[in-house]
Amino acid sequence: MRISEFDSSLCPVARTVERAGDMWSLMILRDALHGLTRFDQFRKSLGVAPNILADRLTRLVEAGFLQRRPYSRRPPRDEYVLTEMGRDFRPVLYAIMAFGNRHFAKEGLASGLVDTETGAQAEPVVVDARTGRRVDDGSFALAAGPAADEPMLARMAFVAHAAEAGRL
Amino acid sequence: MRISEFDSSLCPVARTVERAGDMWSLMILRDALHGLTRFDQFRKSLGVAPNILADRLTRLVEAGFLQRRPYSRRPPRDEYVLTEMGRDFRPVLYAIMAFGNRHFAKEGLASGLVDTETGAQAEPVVVDARTGRRVDDGSFALAAGPAADEPMLARMAFVAHAAEAGRL
Numbered sequence: 001m002r003i004s005e006f007d008s009s010l011c012p013v014a015r016t017v018e019r020a021g022d023m024w025s026l027m028i029l030r031d032a033l034h035g036l037t038r039f040d041q042f043r044k045s046l047g048v049a050p051n052i053l054a055d056r057l058t059r060l061v062e063a064g065f066l067q068r069r070p071y072s073r074r075p076p077r078d079e080y081v082l083t084e085m086g087r088d089f090r091p092v093l094y095a096i097m098a099f100g101n102r103h104f105a106k107e108g109l110a111s112g113l114v115d116t117e118t119g120a121q122a123e124p125v126v127v128d129a130r131t132g133r134r135v136d137d138g139s140f141a142l143a144a145g146p147a148a149d150e151p152m153l154a155r156m157a158f159v160a161h162a163a164e165a166g167r168l
Numbered sequence: 169m170r171i172s173e174f175d176s177s178l179c180p181v182a183r184t185v186e187r188a189g190d191m192w193s194l195m196i197l198r199d200a201l202h203g204l205t206r207f208d209q210f211r212k213s214l215g216v217a218p219n220i221l222a223d224r225l226t227r228l229v230e231a232g233f234l235q236r237r238p239y240s241r242r243p244p245r246d247e248y249v250l251t252e253m254g255r256d257f258r259p260v261l262y263a264i265m266a267f268g269n270r271h272f273a274k275e276g277l278a279s280g281l282v283d284t285e286t287g288a289q290a291e292p293v294v295v296d297a298r299t300g301r302r303v304d305d306g307s308f309a310l311a312a313g314p315a316a317d318e319p320m321l322a323r324m325a326f327v328a329h330a331a332e333a334g335r336l
Contacts, residue, residue, distance in 0.1 A: 010278035012268025013261055017194045019272070021264075026189045030181045034310070034323065035330025064271070085271050087304075091294035093181055094303045095263040096189075100180025103232070103253050104187070109313030110178035110320050115299065116309045122296040124303050126259035129291040131283065132300060135262045136255075141284050142202070145277030152278050155202065162203025 010152050019063035020089065024048055024056045026096075029065060033090050037079040038071075065089065091124075098124040178320050187231035188257070192216055192224045194264075197233060201258050205247040206239075233257065259292075266292040 009015075020026060024046065031045050043053055057080055060066045065086035068078040094113060101112055113122040126135045133139060141163060144156040162168050177183075188194060192214065199213050211221055225248055228234045233254040236246040262281060269280055281290040294303045301307060309331060312324040330336050 010273075010275065011198075012265045012273055012279065013198045014195065014268075015272040016264050016268040017191050017198075021189070021191045021194045023185050023189045026185045027182065030179075030185075033336070034327045035335050088270065089267060091302070091304050092260070092263045092267055095260045095294050096184050097180045099257060099260055100182075100184040102256065104183040105178075105180055105315065107178065108315035110315045110317070111180065111310060111324060112313050113296070113303060113308045114311045115296065116307055120298065121313075122303065122308050123298060124294050125297045126263050126292050127295050127300075128281070128283065129293045130288065131290075132295075134259070135281060135290065135292050136259050139284055140281045140290050142279060143282045145280050145289075147273065147276035147278045149278070156279060159202045167203050168201070 010147060010149060020060070020065060022056065024052060025060055026093075028053075028056055028060060029086065029089055030093055032066065032080065032082050032086065033093060037069075037081055038077075039080075042080075060086075094124045095126055178315060178317060188228070188233060190224065192220060193228055194261075196221075196224055196228060197254065197257055198261055200234065200248065200250050200254065201261060205237075205249055206245075207248075210248075228254075262292045263294055 020029060027046050027048075028042055031042055036042055036045060039050075039053065039057070042048070042057070043050060046053070048056075057066065061068060061080070064083055066080045067083050069081050071077055071079045097112070101109060109121070113124060114120065115122055127133060128135060128140065142156060142159050144153050148156065159168070188197060195214050195216075196210055199210055204210055204213060207218075207221065207225070210216070210225070211218060214221070216224075225234065229236060229248070232251055234248045235251050237249050239245055239247045265280070269277060277289070281292060282288065283290055295301060296303060296308065310324060310327050312321050316324065327336070
């Protein structure tokens with residue numbers, strides 16, 4: 001599952017995608033955020049082959065999204081619960097949900113996020129926490145940080161050039 | 169790539185994940201948002217086998233994220249550019265980037281989003297557009313919408329029960 005990705009292993013998107021950017025991993029995380037914890041719950045929910053499910057659960061544990069917790073001693077059985085980092089993935093899944101509701105909900109809304117006080121449909125958008133402005137309003141750009149290596153610097157120069165040329 | 173997912177095909181997360189929730193598809197979308205358009209650019213960037221790249225590009229075109237555009241007549245060659253829907257995926261990738269920077273940037277920040285006016289590091293977070301509140305502040309919950317079918321209603325009841333029991 002290693003990505004060459006312009007010879008830099010530093011890209012934060014690639015690092016996340018390598019750990020959770022797989023159809024089954026993303027669906028397991030969705031189910032975990034719905035409260036599912038047990039192997040059979042995930043298997044039934046997703047209709048996934050047991051060997052694939054076991055592999056993805058192990059990888060999500062190793063990557064730090066899930067942790068094993070025993071729920072039965074005889075027979076010994078573990079369930080899978082979200083770590084603090086796994087719960088921090090919730091907003092990413094809400095952003096994915098909002099995208100799906102905007103573009104793929106041709107029958108209308110089947111599920112969504114609501115304000116529990118008012119019952120109003122929420123509209124998840126991604127903003128800069130400091131300014132409150134939407135990250136896609138044209139006033140933000142990708143840039144290299146202090147830990148960038150040569151390939152990352154070259155990539156960010158390419159991005160800046162594409163932006164200047166109006167190609168983004 | 170079909171997911172059984174509790175016998176409902178209506179989940180907006182599943183619909184998006186089925187179309188773009190694959191390591192290569194996500195990395196191609198990242199590269200497209202960096203300004204890459206040509207087959208060889210994606211191949212070099214990602215180190216991906218040509219047959220896999222061709223398959224993922226075709227799927228992203230069919231799903232509506234990318235469109236083909238001819239850039240050479242002799243020999244005939246197409247490049248791949250983001251559709252309006254594809255560009256709307258940008259905030260999702262920024263949310264993934266922010267997650268990666270929070271959890272996997274052990275060397276420090278290699279790349280991130282900056283405010284082009286001030287140069288300040290942006291901090292992408294997911295909020296409700298109406299209220300400006302963060303979607304993970306505990307005041308939002310998943311709920312069925314008008315187009316929910318029986319499996320979706322059952323799932324949302326499960327989620328509500330898990331939330332009441334303090335298991336989310």
